[in-house]
Amino acid sequence: MSRRLPPLNALRAFEATARNGSLTRAAQELSVTQGAVSRHVTQLESWLGVRLCLRLRRGIETTPQGAAYAATLRSAFDQIEAQTQRLRARSIDNTLRIKLPPTFAIRWFVPRLARFHALNRHIDVQITTSHQQVEFDRDDVDLCIHSGAAPIPGALCRKLFGEILMPVCSPGLFKSAPPPQEPADLARFVLLCSMHRGEDWPDWLGTAQVKTIDGNSGLKFENSALAYQAAIDELGIVMAQRAFVEDDLRTGRLVAPLPLRVQTKNAYYLAYPRSRQDSPLIKAFEQWIVQETAQMEETAQMEEVAP
Known part of the structure; x- marks a missing residue:
């Protein structure tokens, strides 16, 4: 359906006339004659069938309908101008603006940056x-990493990896208590x-x-990165996403006391606007x-089958 504008x-x-309160100042701003501005305003009034402004001896005065219409136009032009400036700036710079979930950024992205x-x-x-x-x-971003059960509507999305849950903790947690041998033994730990991530x-x-065991009990933190740090500091056992603790497991800073792994319906996606799909930076x-x-x-698959 075509737009009727x-x-x-x-x-x-x-x-411009409504904002300046003057046909003369509007003409100066638009680099046209006062007569041209007056004709355009008259043309718009005729097209709408509504009186937008009153011509006075010392300027113009918008009608209530004209003032409301001018405010809407001003907001729309402001948005167009701002987005145009952002696009022009991006066309000449080499900055890639990325939005990430906090834990993804701290535990996965920054170590690989x-x-x-x-x-x-x-x-x-x-x-x-x-x-x-x-x-x-x-948002003033070029692309993002999106976590959820489905991609972002209207954006180009590419699945990166799924979520696999596993309990992990510091080996030091077992200095004064034996490690859990089965899931029910987790009742002895925080x-x-x-x-x-209250459902994990x-x-x-x-x-x-x-x-x-009440899965909603224990200590809760603003994000998973803080919860992982609490586990490293021997406060308890954290339900972790495998991708975010693999390096800690390899170095022994964290251990997985129980073998059960649970895959969720969620995943991490790379997403960016369709209009930016040809950007060399995004590619x-x-x-x-x-x-x-x-x-x-x-690497994770090789480690799982290793003796």
Whole structure:
């Protein structure tokens, strides 16, 4: 369905006139004659069938309908101008603006960022973190990593890896108590988790068929990165995502006392606007992160089958 809009020049002329309160000043701003501005405003009024402004001896005065219409136009033009400036700035710079979930950024992305920078020294990376889903038409970002059960509507999305839950803790936690031999033994320990992931413990315990432990009990933190640090500091056992603790497991800073792994319905996706799919910066990042995640999955599979 095609849009039925008034002539753009008429909209610009009226918005400038209403904002300046003068046909003369609007003409100066638009670099046209006062007569041209007056004709455009008259044309717009005729097109709408509404009186937008009153011509006075010392200027113009908008009618109530005209003032409301001018405010709407001003907001729309402001948004167009701001987005245009952002696009023009991006076309001449080499900055890649990325929005990430906090724990993904801290536990997975930042430790690997040096490898991306080594391959793409001409690209400057700007990172912001948030649990809120990105809005590409409002947020000043080029791409994001999205966590959830489905991709972001209207964006190009590529699945990177799924979520696999597993309980982990510091080996020092077992200096004064024996490690759990089965899931029910977790009742002897403090459970740690993120406030944003309140279903992780209940889901894992449900799969383990443990009904004697309240999965909502224990210590809760603002994000998973804090919960992982609490586990390292021997406060208890955290329900972790495998991808975010693999390095700690390899170094022995964390251990997995129980073998059960639970795969959730959620996954991590790379997402960016369709309008940016030909960006060389985004293409370079997508190629790199897909290789990184593929290598991570391959290494994890090899470690699972190793004796």
